[in-house]
Amino acid sequence: MVKLFATDLDGTLLKKENVIKEEDIKAIKQLTSNGIDFAIATGRLDRDILRICKEIDFTAHRISQNGTFVQTRDNASIYAKTFDIPNSKAIHEKLITYQNPLCVSTNDELYISEISEEMKALENFLYFPLVEGIDFLDQYGETIHASKYMMIGQEQDLVTIESELRDHFAGHIETYLSDPRCLDIVPKGVSKAAGLHALANHLNIETEEIAVIGDAYIDIPMFEMTPYSFAMSTAPAPVQQKAAHVVNDVYEAIDHISDLVKS
Known part of the structure; x- marks a missing residue:
């Protein structure tokens, strides 16, 4: 069963000019009612994720800079790696x-x-x-x-x-x-997938219990760690081929996962 839903930002949750669809925001907020936790995994800085969380009025576990930093929704730092x-x-x-x-x-x-x-x-x-x-x-x-x-x-x-x-x-x-x-x-060793592994260990869940969505080559390692992977329909063809499902929007992926949980 899915216990965590993780989304990329640019090209996935964030549309042009940083627009987030209302349907996506509504679906994200409904995750809790289905017992599913929420995370954002992005190349952006943590401060950007916090700004987005404020915008959608919903907290998230945060994997920033492609896995360089991992913080919980309660702001606990569980992983950080910088260059020596x-x-x-x-x-x-x-x-x-x-x-x-x-x-x-x-x-x-x-x-x-x-x-x-x-x-x-x-x-x-x-x-x-x-x-x-x-x-x-x-x-x-x-x-x-x-x-x-x-x-x-x-x-x-x-x-x-x-x-x-x-x-x-x-x-x-x-x-x-x-x-x-x-x-x-x-x-070396940093990736969104590695960040999700660290978060999964902290939350005491299996990586197979994570659903992920993204739109770029950098998201493929996330796709490979779970059967619940979604690529955006705007992603390059090789990226789409690595995902279990292809969707147009984040809310479509959440609806699919929610249906699985309910069944």
């Missing part, structure tokens, strides 16, 4: 050799190399402003504790960069194309 100082500096030095815009995330802030016109457009979809400037190589381990790096660019360029980074930092990083124009670099 040597890898932070080495990755930073490598990434600035490329011409692509670079973002560096910490637990509570998002820094960017330069706020160009393109980045200003991106900033419009964020709940908090970007901080310009990443000239803090000597501050790693002191005031800066990097949890995720993100490069912006064309998909084919990012695929090439991803391959180079995997070779260069083998055993130290995980890389994900969280979007055709975004390459995420996180510490």
Whole structure:
């Protein structure tokens, strides 16, 4: 039986311009009546998840930055993993050799190399402003504790960069194309699926008792951990093929799970 429902944000629960459908909000709030807990798993910072929870007036377990941090709905931190100082500096030095815009995330802030016109457009979809400037190589381990790096660019360029980074930092990083124009670099072992495993252990449930929904390649490991997986119909075909079900909206997945629980 399903005991936890976990949703991705961008392209899944969040539509264009950060819109959340009323049908989705209503379905999420009905989870409790069916004995199902709720979690959000996203590449965004925890502060963004908290803002969304406030917007929908419903608390959630929170897996942020693609699994780098895991916190319960009661704000208990049960998992956190950041880059150590040597890898932070080495990755930073490598990434600035490329011409692509670079973002560096910490637990509570998002820094960017330069706020160009393109980045200003991106900033419009964020709940908090970007901080310009990443000239803090000597501050790693002191005031800066990097949890995720993100490069912006064309998909084919990012695929090439991803391959180079995997070779260069083998055993130290995980890389994900969280979007055709975004390459995420996180510490080794970090993923949304790993975050859900940590949460499941904390809640004393099995991963097979989790239902998940997402729309990107980064969500596939979540799909593979449970028979209750849902891909958005807007997801790339290879992503849809990895899920047990394909739906148009989050509420459709919740309705399906609720029907299973009732039966």
